Amino acid sequence: MKYLSTRGGDERLTFEEAVLQGLAPNGGLYVPERIPALPADWRDAWAALPFPELAFRIASLFVPPTAEEGGIPPDDLCMLMNKSYATFRHDDVAPLHQVSPREWCLELWHGPTFAFKDVALQLLGNLFEYILERRNQAEGTHTLTVLGATSGDTGSAAIAGLRSKAHIHIFILHPRGRVSPIQEAQMTTILDDNVHNLAVDGTFDDCQDIVKTLFADKAFNDKHHLGAINSINWARILSQITYYFAAYFALRKQTNDAERMQVVVPTGNFGDILAGYYAKRLGLPMSQLIVATNENDILQRFWATGRYEKAQGGHVAATLSPAMDIQVSSNFERLLWHLAHDTSEASDRAADAGRQVQAWMQALKTHGSMAVTPAQWDLARRDFGAERVSDAETRATIRRCFDDQSYLVDPHTAVGFEAARRRANTAPQVILSTAHPAKFSDAVLSSFADRRDMASYFDAHVLPPEMQGLLDKPRRVVHIPAGDDHFASLLQRTKDQIERDGFTSTNAS
DSSP, rough: OOOOETTOOOBBHHEEEHHHHHOOSSSEEEEEESSSOOTTHHHHHTTOHHHHHHHHHHHTTSSSSSSTOOOHHHHHHHHHHHHHHHSSSSSSOEEEEEEETTTEEEEEETTTTTTTTHHHHHHHHHHHOOOOOOHHHHBBBBOEEEEEOOSSSHHHHHHHHTOOOTTTTEEEETTOOOHHHHHHHHHHHHOTTEEEEEEEESSSHHHHHHHHEEEEEHHHHHHEEEEEEESSSSSHHHHHHHHHHHHHHHTTTTTTTTTOOOOEEEEESSHHHHHHHHHHTTOOOOOOOEEEEEEEOOHHHHHHHHHOOOOOGGOOOSOOOOOGOSSSTOOOOOOOHHHHHHHSSSHHHHHHHHHHHHHHHHHHHEEEEOOOHHHHHHHHHHHHHEEEOOOHHHHHHHHHHHHSSSSSOHHHHHHHHHHHHOSSSOOOEEEEEBOGGGGGGHHHHHGTTOOOTHHHHHIIIISGGGGTTGGOOOOOEEEEOOOHHHHHHHHHHHHOOOOOOOOOOBOOO
16 A cells, blocks of 8 residues: 555555654645555454554555555554553543434544544554664664644643653644643643643634645754644554444444445544544444534535635635644545545546645636536535534534533533434434534533533533543743744744754754
8 A cells, every 4th residue: 555645646655654744745645555455354353353453454555564564463452552552541542422312422532632632643643653663773873853733632642642752742733722721731742852832823724834845844844753633654554443433333223224325524623533434434334424514614614615715815714623723634635635536537636636635736826716527516515515614613512412411521522412412303313522512611601601510510510520620730831923924934033942942953854
């Protein structure tokens, strides 16, 4: 299995190379050259597997079994899965909780930082460590400067996965004042020497653009050996495929029509739901994937019109669900590549898809919008639907879930539940719960303005012990202020910070 850029070119990378490189030199994202086939007996053979073993079986479809092929020997890959998911508080890793007769909630927040990102980033941290150790045993001293942007959860999960790991520095950019207090504390109270938090005067899109620009800077990348932890990294997507299969097997034990399941995913950067798309392409039965988004609705507008268009003036609304407060969804580019590839009539469909995506991304950069063909739009609507949910609806849904089902959800999960309510039919619905409600206590409690007892209930019954006292712990964070030339000044100050605090050894490579 090789990996190629969504924007074309002759490059064909091994799994190891794709994990370490993260973003292609031409700005594209890596996709597998083909969708592998599931084993014929997967429905029976995988049904009772524990989560780490299921993750191993799925990853083995995409990861060659030898180091010579840029892969990982099966025993080592299995070890990495067991090590990664031993950190979770629930034996099932991602338990399925029935909320109503036709609604189930897939709880993805039982990892170290109480967010779905732990499923991928516990593994990615161990993958980075494993690959560097293997390379260092062969020759020299190899280092990695991991660089990422976060709207809250990715940062804390990445830091938890990479803190104190040898030969790795991690720099996380977050938009100052646009993450929840708990999210900020989870990141900035980690004082390990290899962890660096940068609070940027801007939006998540600014942070993400800085990261992409630095990856595209060949001289800077060559000097610092940048590694990606955002969902632009293929290993993030691969690891998240597992819990769609886990949900299917868990649902099959509770209903006889699991094969018609509709999966509703709170969606920002499109990585989580893209993993579901790959699960569907592999052959996992499901009726449709539903994109659930907030007022920053570029994705919902695409499914309504076939046009992917930035909001006027580049405005990003600050909402109760900040992980979805973005203007451009990075992983959407991977879906665009598949839409172009699957509708191409060229002899080399991969090359043709790369040319189409390159043109689309240039149009988005230059004009702020791009449009797919009617055939491609039809293909997108076959597998996906989309809903936009307001803050008022988010609060009402948090309240409804608690009052009707005694089930408290965070605002992102609430967006998913409201989207599910609109899309309800006779099929069972699985809503992905992306974060523990305690991570967004202000937003959750604002839904109970008339309940004076709710704050004390929250502290006594909802707030995990790991979060108690977190806001009072010492912190380390560097402020990256904006100058007159907003983006250029942010970019330069971020580069200066990495130059100062990153690896300086001349023999590191």
